Amino acid sequence: MSKGGIKKIKKAKRISILILIAISIIMLLSVLNSCKVVPDKKIENTRKGIEVEVEIKEGMTLKEISNLLEEEGIVSNGFLFRLYVEQEGMEKKLLPGKYKLVTGSEYNIVLEKISAGVPETIYKVAIPEGYVIDQTINKICEELPFIEISGLKEAININNYNYEFLDDPQSLEGFLFPKTYDVSMNYAARDIIEMMLSQYQNEVSTLDYSNAKENGFSAYDILIIASMIEREAYIPEERELISAVIHNRLKIGMSLGIDATLAYYLNKWDDPLTKSDLEVDTEYNTRLYTGLPPTPICNPGLASIEAALNPADVDYLYFVITDEGNHIHSFSNSFEEHEQLQNNTD
Numbered sequence: 446m447s448k449g450g451i452k453k454i455k456k457a458k459r460i461s462i463l464i465l466i467a468i469s470i471i472m473l474l475s476v477l478n479s480c481k482v483v484p485d486k487k488i489e490n491t492r493k494g495i496e497v498e499v500e501i502k503e504g505m506t507l508k509e510i511s512n513l514l515e516e517e518g519i520v521s522n523g524f525l526f527r528l529y530v531e532q533e534g535m536e537k538k539l540l541p542g543k544y545k546l547v548t549g550s551e552y553n554i555v556l557e558k559i560s561a562g563v564p565e566t567i568y569k570v571a572i573p574e575g576y577v578i579d580q581t582i583n584k585i586c587e588e589l590p591f592i593e594i595s596g597l598k599e600a601i602n603i604n605n606y607n608y609e610f611l612d613d614p615q616s617l618e619g620f621l622f623p624k625t626y627d628v629s630m631n632y633a634a635r636d637i638i639e640m641m642l643s644q645y646q647n648e649v650s651t652l653d654y655s656n657a658k659e660n661g662f663s664a665y666d667i668l669i670i671a672s673m674i675e676r677e678a679y680i681p682e683e684r685e686l687i688s689a690v691i692h693n694r695l696k697i698g699m700s701l702g703i704d705a706t707l708a709y710y711l712n713k714w715d716d717p718l719t720k721s722d723l724e725v726d727t728e729y730n731t732r733l734y735t736g737l738p739p740t741p742i743c744n745p746g747l748a749s750i751e752a753a754l755n756p757a758d759v760d761y762l763y764f765v766i767t768d769e770g771n772h773i774h775s776f777s778n779s780f781e782e783h784e785q786l787q788n789n790t791d
Contacts, residue, residue, distance in 0.1 A: 492548060494547055495547065497518070497519065497545075498546075501540070501544065501559060503541045504541075505541070507527055507531070508523075511523035514526060514546075514555065517548070518549070519546045520555055530552075530556060535556060540562040540563070542562060544559060567629055568589055569588075570588045570625065572621070572622075574748075574749070575745065575746075576744055577618065577709065578616070582594065582597040582601065585597060585637060591630055596634035600633075601617050601638060606638075610664060614740070615740070617638070618672075618740050618743075619671075620641075620642055620645050622642075622744065652750065654754065656754070657753075657754055666737060670692075671741070671750040672743045672744070672745045673703050673742060674691070675745035675749040676709075676743055677703065677764075678749070678752075679773075681748065683773075683774055685757040686759065686776055688756035689756040689757040689760075689761055690761050690763065691756070693760060693761065702732050704718055706729045706738040706742050707729055708742075709742035709743070710727050710738075729742075761776040763776065763778075763783035765783060765786050767789070
């Protein structure tokens with residue numbers, strides 16, 4: 446055979462090889478493109494649209510993830526899904542976690558979810574005004590399944606925290622600021638208490654304590670007064686009036702006679718105090734002892750703290766509930782008028 450003939454044969458072979466390569470590339474691109482834009486069609490025996498929880502564990506390979514997704518019916522073909530992920534350059538960006546995925550999903554939707562990571566679960570914990578520490582930590586445990594009561598009891602130790610306003614107090618009573626908090630699952634018990642203390646600091650930082658200091662009251666004294674207002678006032682408009690009664694009595698050295706302080710000491714909030722209760726010898730018995738009780742009797746809200754700082758400009762010394770159903774008080778200057786109001790109520 447002539448040299449020209451050999452050259453023609455070699456040329457024809459090269460062309461054939463190039464054609465085969467071109468056809469292969471076209472077919473591969475076609476397959477990859479179909480993975481990208483065409484919905485899965487091979488899940489004939491799996492109902493589409495069913496939500497399934499799929500856990501991608503730490504350290505799983507792309508192949509393992511793809512096979513898992515195929516087994517759960519999330520994608521039609523694990524191999525093609527793997528090719529699609531590689532085409533997108535996302536093979537190292539798949540994140541572990543428990544995902545809520547839907548059977549019969551398109552590849553791009555599945556990839557978007559498992560590369561974004563599991564959405565963080567946020568729990569809302571609403572702490573009402575007037576709760577004591579025990580009520581507060583019980584509420585936290587009820588709302589947050591991942592927090593143990595034992596951890597909270599350790600977390601409420603005042604020695605765990607370094608705030609200037611905690612230098613003198615012996616407990617955190619009064620400082621666990623009532624509010625609705627957003628808490629994620631990575632919070633520990635101490636993080637939650639820290640958040641509440643920080644909230645207290647932020648809330649009171651803009652308040653004016655100058656008048657209180659001029660009258661000999663510390664910030665802690667104001668918090669104690671606020672806690673009594675919180676427990677006594679059901680009607681917002683009465684807060685400053687009750688504050689005035691407390692301040693007026695303190696000025697003249699008169700006992701406060703607020704039974705809520707004794708209820709706190711006895712942990713007896715729901716039942717009426719008995720005659721023997723009222724004779725208990727404790728500084729929390731503000732019928733027997735003058736001045737403020739040793740500590741706050743609950744964790745007051747901002748409105749009660751503001752009322753403690755800004756009592757109404759009145760000379761009332763007494764108040765009594767005259768409308769039980771609506772928790773409305775009547776206020777008076779003299780004991781005679783107070784007794785008359787009591788008798789009318791009875």
